[in-house]
Amino acid sequence: MSTPAQEQVFGRAPSGPTAARAEGLTKAYGSGETQVLALDSVDAEIARGRFTAIMGPSGSGKSTLMHCLAGLDNVTRGQVWIGEHEITSLNERELTRLRRDKVGFVFQSFNLLPTLTAGENITLPMDIAGRKPDQEWVDTVIDTLGLRDRLRHRPAQLSGGQQQRVACARALASRPELIFADEPTGNLDSRSGEEVLAFLRRAVDELHQTVVMVTHDPGAAARADLVLFLADGRIVDEMPNPTAEAVLDRMKRFDRIRET
Numbered sequence: 322m323s324t325p326a327q328e329q330v331f332g333r334a335p336s337g338p339t340a341a342r343a344e345g346l347t348k349a350y351g352s353g354e355t356q357v358l359a360l361d362s363v364d365a366e367i368a369r370g371r372f373t374a375i376m377g378p379s380g381s382g383k384s385t386l387m388h389c390l391a392g393l394d395n396v397t398r399g400q401v402w403i404g405e406h407e408i409t410s411l412n413e414r415e416l417t418r419l420r421r422d423k424v425g426f427v428f429q430s431f432n433l434l435p436t437l438t439a440g441e442n443i444t445l446p447m448d449i450a451g452r453k454p455d456q457e458w459v460d461t462v463i464d465t466l467g468l469r470d471r472l473r474h475r476p477a478q479l480s481g482g483q484q485q486r487v488a489c490a491r492a493l494a495s496r497p498e499l500i501f502a503d504e505p506t507g508n509l510d511s512r513s514g515e516e517v518l519a520f521l522r523r524a525v526d527e528l529h530q531t532v533v534m535v536t537h538d539p540g541a542a543a544r545a546d547l548v549l550f551l552a553d554g555r556i557v558d559e560m561p562n563p564t565a566e567a568v569l570d571r572m573k574r575f576d577r578i579r580e581t
């Protein structure tokens with residue numbers, strides 16, 4: 322007998338377009354007795370123009386889900402779409418192009434090039450792709466992130482929070498279909514972390530971007546519109562309009578299940 326959790330497509334917005342979608346997404350690492358099922362038939366949607374957080378216990382499959390949705394990792398079974406494009410049938414070259422055009426990334430470790438200035442780092446992906454930046458949009462992003470007076474600085478001359486803001490600007494600069502943030506506040510003190518979360522929030526509210534963020538922090542998840550909860554490779558719950566307390570309570574239930 323199927324459970325309600327198996328029938329529900331998590332993340333589905335009541336109306337409006339979808340930025341990304343997974344159907345029956347399964348990812349196994351290894352084979353035989355040592356095989357690990359990191360994702361087990363996940364059906365999920367990421368609504369466009371929303372801020373979605375992905376939470377769950379360590380090893381539940383959060384990073385794997387993000388990597389598969391972003392086309393960074395191949396899938397074992399199932400399908401993934403970014404916008405209208407089914408990415409699971411693309412070859413490596415097509416996938417690289419689609420990722421470059423449609424997806425922005427923010428990593429825990431900033432991943433800025435140390436020899437380039439902040440301004441050069443922001444436009445680097447477009448420079449590599451040979452694309453001319455939409456200067457008006459890039460200026461809006463730079464001003465929204467408060468980076469105007471830091472553009473000539475190199476990463477080593479910036480604080481961690483400022484470096485992560487540059488990474489956010491880089492992710493936003495090409496106006497991608499969606500932005501994936503993997504623990505974006507993990508290396509920041511709480512004030513800088515708050516700043517970065519506020520900017521991700523503004524990217525959604527004011528610049529109408531779509532953000533998907535993996536986090537361990539209930540306070541960070543509370544900045545999202547929706548939290549998807551993963552456990553043992555399956556999405557088991559979702560929480561719209563989360564508060565830090567409600568997210569923490571939900572996470573404690575996972576701990577109790579593990580203990581029993």
Ligand SMILES: Nc1ncnc2c1ncn2[C@@H]1O[C@H](COP(=O)(O)OP(=O)(O)OP(=O)(O)O)[C@@H](O)[C@H]1O
Binds near residue numbers: 350351359383385386
């Ligand atoms: N390259 C890999 N090879 C083998 N197993 C892997 C690999 N990557 C992930 N796994 C396994 O897949 C499962 C899901 O891992 P994943 O990193 O997606 O979890 P996570 O929820 O992001 O964990 P964490 O919160 O600790 O970062 C884990 O059991 C992990 O050990």
